[in-house]
Amino acid sequence: MKASEFPHCDLNDLPADSKRVKPFVLELRLRAEKETFSRVQLDLSDHFLVKFLRARDFDVDLALKLLINYHKWRQECPEISANLQSSSVIGLLKNNYHGVLQSRDDAGSRVLIYRIGQWNPKEFTAYEVFRVSLITSELIVQERETQRNGLKAIFDLQGWCFAHAFQINPSLAKKISCVLTDSFPLKVRGIHLINEPIFFRPVFAMIRPFLPDKIKQRIHFHGSSYTASLFEHFPKAIFPPEYGGTGPSMAEVCEEWTDFIMQSEEYLQKLSADLGGDSSQGSSCGHC
Numbered sequence: 001m002k003a004s005e006f007p008h009c010d011l012n013d014l015p016a017d018s019k020r021v022k023p024f025v026l027e028l029r030l031r032a033e034k035e036t037f038s039r040v041q042l043d044l045s046d047h048f049l050v051k052f053l054r055a056r057d058f059d060v061d062l063a064l065k066l067l068i069n070y071h072k073w074r075q076e077c078p079e080i081s082a083n084l085q086s087s088s089v090i091g092l093l094k095n096n097y098h099g100v101l102q103s104r105d106d107a108g109s110r111v112l113i114y115r116i117g118q119w120n121p122k123e124f125t126a127y128e129v130f131r132v133s134l135i136t137s138e139l140i141v142q143e144r145e146t147q148r149n150g151l152k153a154i155f156d157l158q159g160w161c162f163a164h165a166f167q168i169n170p171s172l173a174k175k176i177s178c179v180l181t182d183s184f185p186l187k188v189r190g191i192h193l194i195n196e197p198i199f200f201r202p203v204f205a206m207i208r209p210f211l212p213d214k215i216k217q218r219i220h221f222h223g224s225s226y227t228a229s230l231f232e233h234f235p236k237a238i239f240p241p242e243y244g245g246t247g248p249s250m251a252e253v254c255e256e257w258t259d260f261i262m263q264s265e266e267y268l269q270k271l272s273a274d275l276g277g278d279s280s281q282g283s284s285c286g287h288c
Contacts, residue, residue, distance in 0.1 A: 011058045012148045016050040025049050027060050032067060042071075054147040055185035066185060073183040077175055079127050081134060084268040086261045089132045092124055093261065098132050099253035100140065103238040108149035109189045110140050111238065113253070117159025126167035130176065136257075137179070138271060139264055141186050150187030152234075156243075158195035158224075168203050177210030190233060191219045194226040 014021050029044045049063075052070070056062035074081045086093070097118040101111040112133075119129055140146045180188055193200075208216065222229045227244040239245025240253055248256075261268075 012054050015144070016046040021050065021053075021058075022046075024053050024058050024060060024063075028053060028063055028067070031060070031064050035064075035068060051141055051147055051185040055187060066182060069178070069183040070185065073175075073178055080131050080175065082272060084131070084135050084138065084272045086135070086258075086265050086268065089124075089128055089135065090258075090262075092119065092128065092132055093254070093258040095119070096251055096254040097129075098136065099250065099257045100136060101238050101240075101253060102248060102256070104145070104149070105152060105234050105238065107189065108145055110143070110146050110149075110151040111234065112136060112151055112153045113156065113243075113250070114153065115156045115158075115250075116164060117156070119164065121161075121163040121167055126164075126172055130172070134179070135261060135268060137184055137186055138268065139261065141184075146186070150189040152190035152192065153188070154192045154194065154230075155196075156194050157197065157200055160195075160197055160200050162199070165199065165203050168206065170206060173203075173207040174210055177207055180215055181210075181212055188215060189218065191215070192222060192230060192233065193220065194222045194230065195224050196221060 011018075011021055011024070016025065025046050028049050032042070032044060032049070049067075052063040052067045053060070056066055092098070095118040096115065098112070098114050101113065103111075105111055114133070137151075140151065180191075211219075220229070220233065231244070236245050238247050240247055240250040242250045247253075
């Protein structure tokens with residue numbers, strides 16, 4: 001079953017309990033029940049399944065594949081996904097490493113900012129840094145508008161050094177690419193890099209082969225004089241003054257998002273338990 005069979009209706013605009021959405025949810029649930037998800041308390045609610053349908057524009061075949069990959073990735077990469085509680089990354093969050101802008105862009109996408117210079121690689125591993133992204137993804141994917149319009153991520157690479165680069169190995173690069181491509185129910189609409197030094201390119205070259213052409217085309221390098229090119233993709237007003245905008249300061253953005261993550265502790269703890277995380281388990285992330 002595909003959305004193209006209903007040409008006069010954009011299913012992404014409809015709520016999960018819509019009569020037109022229900023047949024897609026039902027088919028996905030029936031097919032998911034036939035799959036084997038070891039150690040997982042499988043959530044087959046309308047609210048959960050519709051995330052995967054919207055991520056694949058209501059193509060049930062693709063949504064089922066995404067659902068399978070999501071669970072498989074979570075089980076095979078426990079060093080990242082087993083513990084999603086805020087306490088596991090609170091040091092990074094308190095350093096103002098990451099925030100989600102209050103306003104969306106003109107396309108309705110959520111805009112995420114990561115500041116690599118606030119990551120001390122002597123204190124936090126690359127796995128913990130990646131876990132911050134996973135926690136945020138699990139929270140924003142609950143939003144119907146984000147399910148429809150996806151996200152755009154900005155990585156401020158000022159302060160990137162060899163100590164950061166040494167933590168990114170081919171295994172981790174492969175795991176990152178999995179989430180970007182076929183293992184999480186979010187549409188990645190753009191990845192923007194600013195203040196990137198020359199010696200970041202070898203790290204990107206490690207990740208690039210694992211990415212599909214669609215994602216490669218959505219990656220933009222803006223350099224250190226980034227404002228003009230960055231604002232070709234985003235409205236200036238939504239950005240903090242530190243990035244040339246007129247919105248709340250980066251400190252406010254980070255504090256607000258950190259507070260939201262901490263307020264979501266109960267949900268994140270339940271999510272970790274439901275998905276059968278086991279931090280003692282090894283991982284090869286072999287399905288990607």
